[in-house]
Amino acid sequence: MKPRVYIETFGCQMNVADSERAATGLRASGYDLCQSIDEADVVLLNTCSVREKAERKVYTRIGEVRAARPDKRDLLVGVMGCVAQLEGEAVFEHASSVNMVIGTRATDRIPVLIERAREGERRVLDLGERGEQDSWDVSPVERHSPHVAFIPIIEGCNKFCSFCIVPYSRGREKSRPASEIVAETRRLQALGYKEIHLIGQNVNSYRPRVEDGLEGFTGATPFCRLLRAVAATGLPRIKFTTSFPRDFHPDIVTALEENPNLCDWVHLPVQSGSDRILKLMRRGHKRSDYLERIQRIKNSSRRLALTSDIIVGFPGETDEDFHETVTLVQECEYDSLYIFKYSKRAGTPAAEFHDNVPETEKTARFLELEKVHRAAQEKIYRSYVGRKLSVLAERQSSRSESDLTGHSTCHKVVNFKGDNSLEGEIVDVVVTEAKTNSLYGSLV
Numbered sequence: 001m002k003p004r005v006y007i008e009t010f011g012c013q014m015n016v017a018d019s020e021r022a023a024t025g026l027r028a029s030g031y032d033l034c035q036s037i038d039e040a041d042v043v044l045l046n047t048c049s050v051r052e053k054a055e056r057k058v059y060t061r062i063g064e065v066r067a068a069r070p071d072k073r074d075l076l077v078g079v080m081g082c083v084a085q086l087e088g089e090a091v092f093e094h095a096s097s098v099n100m101v102i103g104t105r106a107t108d109r110i111p112v113l114i115e116r117a118r119e120g121e122r123r124v125l126d127l128g129e130r131g132e133q134d135s136w137d138v139s140p141v142e143r144h145s146p147h148v149a150f151i152p153i154i155e156g157c158n159k160f161c162s163f164c165i166v167p168y169s170r171g172r173e174k175s176r177p178a179s180e181i182v183a184e185t186r187r188l189q190a191l192g193y194k195e196i197h198l199i200g201q202n203v204n205s206y207r208p209r210v211e212d213g214l215e216g217f218t219g220a221t222p223f224c225r226l227l228r229a230v231a232a233t234g235l236p237r238i239k240f241t242t243s244f245p246r247d248f249h250p251d252i253v254t255a256l257e258e259n260p261n262l263c264d265w266v267h268l269p270v271q272s273g274s275d276r277i278l279k280l281m282r283r284g285h286k287r288s289d290y291l292e293r294i295q296r297i298k299n300s301s302r303r304l305a306l307t308s309d310i311i312v313g314f315p316g317e318t319d320e321d322f323h324e325t326v327t328l329v330q331e332c333e334y335d336s337l338y339i340f341k342y343s344k345r346a347g348t349p350a351a352e353f354h355d356n357v358p359e360t361e362k363t364a365r366f367l368e369l370e371k372v373h374r375a376a377q378e379k380i381y382r383s384y385v386g387r388k389l390s391v392l393a394e395r396q397s398s399r400s401e402s403d404l405t406g407h408s409t410c411h412k413v414v415n416f417k418g419d420n421s422l423e424g425e426i427v428d429v430v431v432t433e434a435k436t437n438s439l440y441g442s443l444v
């Protein structure tokens with residue numbers, strides 16, 4: 001019987017995409033993938049390090065994995081992803097039962113690393129760079145959904161925001177050749193995928209070494225040209241995330257206006273509304289730069305949904321700074337907003353700053369901002385009642401067997417009555433009710 005590997009994934013879409021690639025490579029090398037620790041010969045934890053709490057959870061999880069299989073002494077446990085890349089050898093010191101530490105750029109080498117561990121090597125470590133010939137291929141059976149696929153277009157980050165660990169865990173920005181991205185889009189289209197997400201820490205910083213595959217496509221930046229090239233494949237729905245404000249060229253909105261299959265949703269994290277805090281965060285943009293981009297999005301001939309991320313209680317944030325964030329949120333009227341209370345992340349420049357905002361104050365700011373945002377969100381969601389939305393029916397709803405759930409082109413969760421035969425179809429739904437974070441409707 002082939003050895004079986006169980007992969008557990010934490011964190012962002014990039015980790016989901018890496019797990020899909022790891023599974024593809026493992027199956028090609030003669031392994032089977034399984035759905036639980038109980039059946040596994042090898043367990044891989046694909047980890048996230050964006051918050052210190054998430055990192056600590058990895059060590060708890062390693063203990064739980066070992067405890068779940070007390071009988072299986074030869075069970076191999078590997079830590080991959082961002083914690084592996086950042087901690088390296090130290091993972092073995094923290095958790096002596098770990099057999100492999102696999103960095104973020106070693107995904108293609110996982111089968112070889114497992115072989116080394118199976119042959120008895122005690123501490124297998126690979127924090128090396130991605131190989132020139134490494135493959136981005138993902139087999140359809142390993143994708144997280146049969147209808148929606150993630151396509152990484154850029155890895156890593158060069159921005160070095162002072163609170164963020166990503167440039168250290170994921171390395172410098174590296175863009176995939178456009179010809180590969182367009183070819184992958186066409187393959188997914190032929191397989192019947194209805195929606196793709198072009199993903200990366202900063203998709204609009206996309207800068208391939210050679211612009212093969214973008215000939216004949218216009219655009220102010222390589223990302224704008226890529227959007228037009230991907231849209232030209234005709235795949236029904238194309239989304240992209242995450243965008244970085246400084247690199248958000250207005251031509252991105254023009255590309256959306258020209259191509260109906262580029263979906264009407266932009267995620268543009270701002271993090272703070274105060275110039276003083278933005279500077280401490282080393283974001284490389286000011287409030288006014290951000291609002292300029294928002295104006296272009298709001299003035300578009302299409303109604304574009306807008307979402308963002310904000311950190312409250314960053315070291316040094318005064319009441320005045322926070323007030324600037326509140327007024328920015330009022331002005332932007334986000335469809336969705338992810339608010340985080342600042343927490344120190346070891347290894348980042350901000351970890352050296354004096355974290356002088358008390359936890360109670362961070363909570364108070366969080367709640368106040370949430371209230372301000374909710375008021376705008378409720379108004380936006382209510383405005384959809386009576387409107388027709390195009391929804392990709394992704395699966396049966398977990399709440400009701402007679403309901404299907406999916407996302408609109410503006411990336412809202414929409415639930416509606418319908419049977420399983422519609423799964424994977426793009427349907428029109430008239431919204432009948434607005435809930436806090438979702439819409440409810442009826443099939444047209």
Ligand code: SF4
Nearest residue numbers: 157159160161164166
């Ligand atoms: S842009 Fe800033 S917040 Fe985003 S991944 Fe890069 S360093 Fe982190």
